[in-house]
Amino acid sequence: MSEQSEQTGVLDTVKLAVAVALLIAGVMGFYWFQDESTLIRVLGLLAVVGVAIGIAMTTAKGSQLAGFMGNARTEVRKMVWPTRVETTQTTLIVIAVVILVGIMLWLLDMFLGWGISRFIG
Template identity: 35%
Template sequence: MSNSSVETVTTPSDKYKIVLAVAIIAIGIFAYSYFSDMNIYARVGMFVGSLVIAALIFWFSEAGRRSVDFATGSYSELKRVVWPTRAETIQMTGIVFAFVIVMAIFLWLVDKLIEWIIYGVFLGWN
């Protein structure tokens, strides 16, 4: 990971771009609902078109560029991950299941002990 400092600078034009992108998505949702008598493909096309236009507007904002930089950095980090083998995965899953079973039995025993102490010893309800 890099240790670079992050400075967030948001200009008014970037804020307007993001507000415009959200408004375009809202218009697409409204158009999908309002034109209910039209063909479903046309309605879906209007909605998808609004998503594409909003994505393009967001892409050209500073927040959009930061999002793309974050996605490319995340992808490069993902390529460096050493994934476990199938045998290691099965072994670790078995260990987790065994631990869950042991903890369930332990908590059941503690519950029964507390129940016996409260109802049997203190209250005398047998």
Template identity: 40%
Template sequence: MADKIKFVLALLLLVAGIAGFYLLSDQAMILRVLAVLVGLGASIVVAWQTVPGRQFFDFAKESVNEAKKVVWPTRKETLQMTGLVFAFAVVMATFLWMADKGIEWVLYDLILQWRKV
């Protein structure tokens, strides 16, 4: 029950930060943004004090570690794959255009013109 109360408090702090942004509409933009950031920071601190909050932050940390293990393609590999995708798109567009014109020729020139004769 305490965790639920803390989550509600965290949500209220976030809402208060957003509300502060609109309530301070006559102030400088830096103060308005600061109100949102303070509300966000306070809500994160409160949410972190709960068991599900800690589990979420641990999961986020593990996700970042897993993302660091990913082998990203080099620039050369990226450009080669992009070129391959563009070439395939051009070939497929040409094929579909030819198929469309072929069907148009069969339907219009052969069948419809034949009926007029």
């Protein structure tokens, strides 16, 4: 049983190393072919990143990550999001408070500047 898990662990390590090597090669290729069209270079880089992610997702850690992402998506769906009216009202309150605090700080700065200039002479 432990021999099987060791073999799987080694295979996962090799897969992750291949994925990282692909990412490095993709970035290097992006800059190596700088005379080519940017669109072609970006599409090539995205293809390499997609293949690297695909390889990484076949590992044990990759499947754990996929499960975690699925659970996170389920939790996001369970959330109760504020309505548009609530969002607008909250945004306006935040803007008003920021303006009010800005005015208070400006007045404080003005009075402190006035006081220090009177004190210094």
